[in-house]
Amino acid sequence: MRQFVTYKRVSTAEQGRSGLGLEAQTRDIGIFLETYAEEPFEVLAEFTEVQSGGADDRPELAEALELVRKAGAELLVAKLDRLSRKVSFIATLMDDKRVKLRVAAMPSADKFQLHIYAALAEQEREFISLRTKAALAEAKAKGTKLGGLRDKTGKRNKAVQAQALRGAERVAGIVVPLRSQGATLREIATTLNSSGVPTARGGQWQASQVQRVLQRLEAAETPQEGR
Structure with a gap:
């Protein structure tokens, strides 16, 4: 039993x-x-x-x-x-x-999939913490004055971009190592799907989505390299 x-x-x-x-x-x-x-x-x-x-x-x-x-x-x-x-x-x-x-x-x-989920969740929490600290520091530096419509639009666009980057960071621990080992975009998408890792919208991965993830991660690293 x-x-x-x-x-x-x-x-x-x-x-x-x-x-x-x-x-x-x-x-x-x-x-x-x-x-x-x-x-x-x-x-x-x-x-x-x-x-x-x-x-x-x-x-x-x-x-x-x-x-x-x-x-x-x-x-x-x-x-x-x-x-x-x-x-x-x-x-x-x-x-x-x-x-x-x-x-x-x-x-x-299985154990492998559970380990991936745990690693992704921890990675996402760390990123959220860093993002929150950065947002608070930026708000403190700029003061509490609210902008007009243009500022609101800019903030909305930044929020969308941050959400997209957050989704990319969520799977970086899988996508980046596989890509560095020579895996194709389609192979990486297949691995994510077989491991039970959904897209940000809860769907199945396609090669084009994996490519966007890599592009977002690369774009996020570029400003840091120039500092």
């Missing part, structure tokens, strides 16, 4: 008390068990943590992992970031042969 140990996490005590986020995680785990779990199955235990995903000291997760290793069960989480926001933590966990990990939102993902 297939056995599962479920783990849910919210970031703050307020979320834990109100149930914010927990209902969605419970729903996703339920969908996985009803639709994708091999029958018969048994849920040995359910663990819920109120703690940041970047914190190392998480007693509920430690207890869940101990039960998983002891019983030979699978650890089931709703989303990968509920387990941890650190790719190093997830990579170490996946290297543990006594731990079997399943993610409800990615029911067919």
Whole structure:
């Protein structure tokens, strides 16, 4: 019989008390068990943590992992970031042969795909943090005076460009190494699709989209090289 140990996490005590986020995680785990779990199955235990995903000291997760290793069960989480926001933590966990990990939102993902998702998510968070700091510094330097229509249009265009670059940065960890190894645009698109990595709009990759990603990344690096 297939056995599962479920783990849910919210970031703050307020979320834990109100149930914010927990209902969605419970729903996703339920969908996985009803639709994708091999029958018969048994849920040995359910663990819920109120703690940041970047914190190392998480007693509920430690207890869940101990039960998983002891019983030979699978650890089931709703989303990968509920387990941890650190790719190093997830990579170490996946290297543990006594731990079997399943993610409800990615029911067919293997260890390689989960590792890619974790790396992309961490990369995106780092970029967002840098972008936010840069935006705050720019706003501080310029003051709080609002511009007219032209300024608003310029800001809107910059926002669109930033979003496009953010999407390129999201897959840079896959696209750039493959391209440097001589992979064609079509081969890179095929790799992204087979790995379950969607485009910014949730669709399938084409060679032309991969080319635009490379162009955006190259354009973003050019000003830095001239400094």
